[in-house]
Ligand SMILES: Nc1ncnc2c1ncn2[C@@H]1O[C@H](COP(=O)(O)OP(=O)(O)OP(=O)(O)O)[C@@H](O)[C@H]1O
């Protein structure tokens with residue numbers, strides 16, 4: 001309970017920190033409006049040019065919903081606290097995270113949560129506006145059961161990405177410069193998470209690779225659930241996959257964390 | 270309050286070792302940064318922890334915070350072993366690393382303070398009372414609602430102090446809190462530390478390269494060099510032990526005869542007729558000095574006591590020679 005209060009205050013502080021530069025916040029919203037609109041136009045153009053109403057089993061309406069919801073979800077998992085950790089390792093400020101009455105990782109995750117909420121707000125506003133305009137035309141409805149499954153899956157997806165980010169952050173304890181690693185991870189992420197191009201457009205072999213990697217569990221699965229692509233058992237197996245990754249990544253992260261703390265405290269950083 | 274017994278820290282720098290090289294020990298170098306240091310600091314004491322660059326001061330402090338695990342020896346802070354109870358220990362210590370910040374860069378000081386209020390579970394009314402008090406003592410008002418990044422170094426440091434003592438820790442550990450501060454801010458920090466100590470009996474361990482800080486705040490100093498403890502005692506004792514010389518500047522009517530000049534150790538002649546004698550603690554030299562003055566007329570005379578800084582330097586010099 002008391003830990004939760006510290007956690008939320010940490011998140012709140014990071015969230016508030018986002019609003020430092022008002023012009024930045026305004027620009028952020030604008031930038032995201034473009035970021036969501038561009039794929040919307042691209043898909044419309046593609047569908048228009050092909051003359052088909054259904055491509056790879058998906059209608060243009062479904063594609064548009066996909067863009068809206070996937071962009072919103074991406075915002076939620078966009079916190080990059082691995083580089084925050086890296087930065088603090090380099091400057092030694094990390095020491096202050098180790099002299100608090102709450103665990104250091106809780107501070108990292110709390111800050112990440114605040115950043116995510118801020119990004120969600122930035123993206124959420126234009127996404128909601130676009131949705132309000134588009135949904136009535138497309139005609140889309142979500143049953144309460146699917147909504148509930150979607151929310152559960154979204155939360156699990158958030159946990160997957162957070163644990164993954166922690167894992168990345170641990171590397172900062174060893175390599176100090178995680179820039180290259182970040183770059184690689186982002187590449188994988190773009191390619192294999194389904195964040196930019198839905199996985200249903202991929203050839204089978206690439207989809208098979210994506211399926212055995214954790215990236216899609218972070219948020220592609222929630223999007224699939226939202227779109228109603230999966231039946232109910234399919235939804236539960238998606239949740240199972242997410243849980244599986246949470247456990248696996250957590251164990252890896254825990255092992256690395258212990259070695260990292262050992263390095264910091266015993267070997268001396 | 271703080272107790273060390275043969276406290277030792279041996280850094281092991283392991284070149285290019287990744288997280289997956291399990292157990293293999295390859296070209297690891299070790300560096301003995303703190304070497305069997307023992308001391309005891311009672312509750313309410315204000316200690317100056319001094320020594321030249323690289324002496325091992327920060328290393329000792331990090332061990333007290335639980336950030337570093339001692340290689341051997343014992344260390345307890347208020348009865349707790351810091352590295353084993355890092356979070357519990359965190360509640361009873363306030364820490365400042367002068368070169369680093371614990372304040373949120375883009376937010377006003379108050380945002381960081383509110384965050385630490387929640388972390389240290391300080392009830393709202395207590396928080397407000399303490400905040401008002403700290404505002405008073407450190408004069409935070411004038412900049413409390415400005416983002417930290419816009420503050421001057423001195424203003425920021427006052428904010429850091431507020432953040433470090435908000436949970437009213439019984440032990441306050443300061444690693445170079447006055448670095449880069451002007452005289453006015455330094456003086457305010459010193460006053461603040463003394464007030465804190467007299468009002469709440471806060472035990473204070475202060476590391477600084479400014480001996481005036483030590484003179485004005487601390488009654489006792491612990492001096493280390495190259496990881497070893499050289500001195501532990503009152504400032505008076507440090508002064509007496511160091512046997513550093515006072516300097517007597519004298520303007521004389523006649524020149525000092527060469528044979529006498531030759532026998533005077535460390536005589537300086539900045540300009541004609543002006544001599545700087547070192548007034549040491551040996552009878553022989555003091556007798557020579559009186560001889561110089563007897564056959565001459567003193568036009569002007571000025572005695573400079575050695576500063577603590579000189580005494581410490583002298584002490585360290587002797588330590589090297591030993
Ligand atoms: N992580 C580390 N790995 C290896 N050696 C280290 C490490 N940190 C410090 N040292 C070495 O240990 C010695 C003591 O360092 P420390 O920072 O404790 O000195 P200090 O007394 O605080 O000096 P200063 O007055 O310059 O701050 C130095 O020689 C330093 O190079």
Ligand SMILES: [Mg+2]
Pocket residue numbers: 326327328444
């Ligand atoms: Mg230091």
